[in-house]
Amino acid sequence: MKNTAIAKSPANIALIKYWGQRDKSLNIPNNDSISFNLSAAFTITQATADDTLKEDEITLAGRPVSDLFAKKVIKQLDRVRELAGVKTRFLIETENSFPTGAGIASSASGMSALSLAAASALKLKLSQQELSILARKGSGSASRSIPDGFVRWHQGDSDQSSYAESLYPADYWDLHNLVVVVAQAEKKVSSLAGHQLAETSPLYESRLKHIKDSLNSVVQALKNQDFTLLGVTAEAEALNMHAVMMTSQPSLIYWAPDTLRILQQVADLRNDGQECYFTIDAGANVHVLTEAKNAQKIMKFFESQDYVKQVIDNLPARGAHLVSENVKNVDRVI
Ligand code: DP6
Numbered sequence: 244m245k246n247t248a249i250a251k252s253p254a255n256i257a258l259i260k261y262w263g264q265r266d267k268s269l270n271i272p273n274n275d276s277i278s279f280n281l282s283a284a285f286t287i288t289q290a291t292a293d294d295t296l297k298e299d300e301i302t303l304a305g306r307p308v309s310d311l312f313a314k315k316v317i318k319q320l321d322r323v324r325e326l327a328g329v330k331t332r333f334l335i336e337t338e339n340s341f342p343t344g345a346g347i348a349s350s351a352s353g354m355s356a357l358s359l360a361a362a363s364a365l366k367l368k369l370s371q372q373e374l375s376i377l378a379r380k381g382s383g384s385a386s387r388s389i390p391d392g393f394v395r396w397h398q399g400d401s402d403q404s405s406y407a408e409s410l411y412p413a414d415y416w417d418l419h420n421l422v423v424v425v426a427q428a429e430k431k432v433s434s435l436a437g438h439q440l441a442e443t444s445p446l447y448e449s450r451l452k453h454i455k456d457s458l459n460s461v462v463q464a465l466k467n468q469d470f471t472l473l474g475v476t477a478e479a480e481a482l483n484m485h486a487v488m489m490t491s492q493p494s495l496i497y498w499a500p501d502t503l504r505i506l507q508q509v510a511d512l513r514n515d516g517q518e519c520y521f522t523i524d525a526g527a528n529v530h531v532l533t534e535a536k537n538a539q540k541i542m543k544f545f546e547s548q549d550y551v552k553q554v555i556d557n558l559p560a561r562g563a564h565l566v567s568e569n570v571k572n573v574d575r576v577i
Contacts, residue, residue, distance in 0.1 A: 249565065253388055255394065257522070258279070258522065270380055273451055275398050277462070280394070285339070290357070294332075318381070323361040326362070335361075353385075354382040358385070358563075359563045375396075375406040386405075388562055391562045392411050392412040418470075419532070419538035420557040423529045425527055432495055437491075443491045443492040474532055478522065485497070497526050498527055499527035519531050519537065
């Protein structure tokens with residue numbers, strides 16, 4: 244048997260973050276999180292299930308991958324094989340729309356694209372919920388890249404109850420997420436290692452108590468398309484997560500000096516009447532949220548700063564889906 248499937252899947256930005264796990268082996272989080280998918284940051288993965296292969300073969304942008312990368316991919320392929328009850332090996336060819344190592348999270352888009360492509364190549368018929376559960380086991384945030392648009396990941400309390408679903412489709416609200424890139428190096432402490440430290444922070448317990456209110460505020464803000472409530476809540480939430488990171492033992496400081504510069508500039512822009520807000524993941528780059536009417540001006544502002552390496556403009560996007568284009572023609576489907 245030789246069968247190929249190609250999947251395209253976006254990265255996502257969390258407005259309410261996932262930080263800390265109740266089950267390490269299954270990636271079950273301690274709280275619900277809410278995100279939207281990013282239109283300009285995605286992965287395309289071609290999976291060929293081939294019974295003649297002796298082992299899995301993996302390339303990233305046409306090149307061989309590191310042992311660590313290969314290990315994560317093979318582990319996820321093992322999960323897909325187990326679901327299908329087969330031992331078939333895969334040829335995996337994967338590409339990102341953004342430069343690899345640009346400091347932009349690729350595991351959410353990568354693991355979700357891989358899960359859909361490999362399951363489809365084995366002709367597994369999985370529901371969206373089952374796919375989200377499968378992607379979650381590869382990388383927690385990948386569960387949120389399966390459904391469309393604005394997404395909530397229900398923490399659940401078991402493998403079957405921890406999955407993400409769409410709250411609104413991608414075209415519900417034309418928010419922009421400008422990724423202001425200041426650091427291109429790989430982060431020193433992975434999110435996976437960081438999750439394990441969350442509970443060592445004396446602030447973590449109060450974070451979990453408070454997070455239900457933040458989740459409700461984001462739900463309300465999305466429902467009413469209230470950009471101010473959304474932005475204020477997302478900023479406070481990002482700072483709350485980073486306060487936990489910074490007060491873990493050992494302390495995790497993902498920010499660079501330029502990170503703080505952007506936070507100050509976001510506040511200045513806002514005081515000048517150009518409403519925008521920031522959120523930050525486990526890295527030094529800043530995601531700036533704006534409405535469509537201000538997006539171009541704010542993007543130009545950050546592009547003109549000499550310390551900024553790149554600004555990537557994203558709109559909300561569809562979740563993981565199959566495409567017909569070959570992985571090598573990635574440009575044609577951007
Ligand atoms: C800070 O364990 O999903 O981005 O697998 O490294 O992408 P990776 O990370 P994951 O943790 C994500 C943590 C976060 C917050 C979030 O996206 O919710």
